[in-house]
Amino acid sequence: MKIRPSIDSYFISISRVVATRTTCLRNEVGAVIVRDKQILATGYNGAPSGTEHCLDIGCIRIKENIPSGKNHEKCRAVHAKQNAIIQAALHGVSVAGATLYCTHQPCILCAKILINSGIKRVVFGQTYPDTDALDILKEAGVEVEKFTGDTL
Numbered sequence: 778m779k780i781r782p783s784i785d786s787y788f789i790s791i792s793r794v795v796a797t798r799t800t801c802l803r804n805e806v807g808a809v810i811v812r813d814k815q816i817l818a819t820g821y822n823g824a825p826s827g828t829e830h831c832l833d834i835g836c837i838r839i840k841e842n843i844p845s846g847k848n849h850e851k852c853r854a855v856h857a858k859q860n861a862i863i864q865a866a867l868h869g870v871s872v873a874g875a876t877l878y879c880t881h882q883p884c885i886l887c888a889k890i891l892i893n894s895g896i897k898r899v900v901f902g903q904t905y906p907d908t909d910a911l912d913i914l915k916e917a918g919v920e921v922e923k924f925t926g927d928t929l
């Protein structure tokens with residue numbers, strides 16, 4: 778008998794596939810924005826369009842031994858969650874009321890953007906060392922859930 782994945786498992790799995798497009802040397806991060814069980818936009822972490830990728834020129838965060846969750850401004854990449862929202866905006870798609878599925882918990886910068894974009898729910902796979910992000914999401918009434926189910 779076929780076992781059908783839950784909706785959360787399905788979209789978390791898709792976020793992991795999206796993450797394979799990353800150009801980041803430290804983390805493969807993917808995000809999928811969904812409303813009414815339909816994908817609105819996807820994003821992965823990587824250098825801004827038209828600029829050199831860390832895959833090609835190296836990672837300043839690795840070179841300077843910057844720990845995860847610190848000094849976000851030193852990262853060349855646009856975060857996956859930011860890229861998903863940017864893609865929606867470029868194509869005129871509102872993300873208000875949507876759910877964001879992502880491979881990693883949002884950082885504080887992404888959390889603030891998610892709040893102001895109208896995202897109402899965040900489901901993430903891996904934790905990230907930034908509890909301030911979770912606090913502000915909860916304060917803003919965004920439902921936050923760590924995905925613990927199996928993915929296929």
